[in-house]
Amino acid sequence: MIGTIDVRDLVGRPGASKVEQLSGTVEDLETELASLARDAPIRGELVLESIVEGIFASGRLEGAFELRCARCLREFEQGFAVELHEFFVPFPHEDSDEYPLEPEGFLEPDQMVRDVVGVELPFAPVCRPDCRGLCARCGGDLNLGECTCEEPRIDPRWEGLDVLLEELRHDGDDQTDQADDQAETQEG
Ligand SMILES: [Zn+2]
Numbered sequence: 001m002i003g004t005i006d007v008r009d010l011v012g013r014p015g016a017s018k019v020e021q022l023s024g025t026v027e028d029l030e031t032e033l034a035s036l037a038r039d040a041p042i043r044g045e046l047v048l049e050s051i052v053e054g055i056f057a058s059g060r061l062e063g064a065f066e067l068r069c070a071r072c073l074r075e076f077e078q079g080f081a082v083e084l085h086e087f088f089v090p091f092p093h094e095d096s097d098e099y100p101l102e103p104e105g106f107l108e109p110d111q112m113v114r115d116v117v118g119v120e121l122p123f124a125p126v127c128r129p130d131c132r133g134l135c136a137r138c139g140g141d142l143n144l145g146e147c148t149c150e151e152p153r154i155d156p157r158w159e160g161l162d163v164l165l166e167e168l169r170h171d172g173d174d175q176t177d178q179a180d181d182q183a184e185t186q187e188g
């Protein structure tokens with residue numbers, strides 16, 4: 001949790017502003033291959049500006065993700081930095097992306113941080129652009145030369161073509177069968 005920010009000194013004073021340092025972690029920032037790094041909190045600086053409608057928060061958040069390579073499954077860490085510009089208002093519209101501002105003059109940054117950082121979570125992280133992944137047959141890490149398959153591996157770019165050829169071969173069999181059937185019918 002990052003924790004409540006006291007903005008009682010800003011509420012109702014449009015034009016007033018202050019800077020707040022943020023540090024902490026938030027829950028539920030996790031996908032199958034990515035999560036917030038356990039040992040690195042999210043850090044950042046928010047400029048909070050009082051506006052007629054509430055509070056305008058802007059700033060930058062930094063931290064690190066713990067990722068698992070979608071190709072070779074190796075774990076690695078990657079830093080992130082993200083800019084934010086968000087509104088906190090007493091009565092957020094349901095279909096807006098505004099956040100609630102407690103009437104007493106407090107705001108909870110956690111949901112905003114979760115949303116802003118959440119969109120940065122990579123869907124299919126790769127440990128490096130040229131990661132060769134795991135062998136589809138033996139599961140060996142191709143980056144480490146772990147593949148022990150004896151047959152020459154098919155270039156992955158041609159794998160689709162191989163499947164297609166296999167299918168065509170089967171279709172061909174079917175057609176031959178049909179032709180035989182027709183020949184028999186005509187004879188009979
Ligand atoms: Zn990899």
Ligand SMILES: [Zn+2]
Nearest residue numbers: 135138147149
């Ligand atoms: Zn292999």
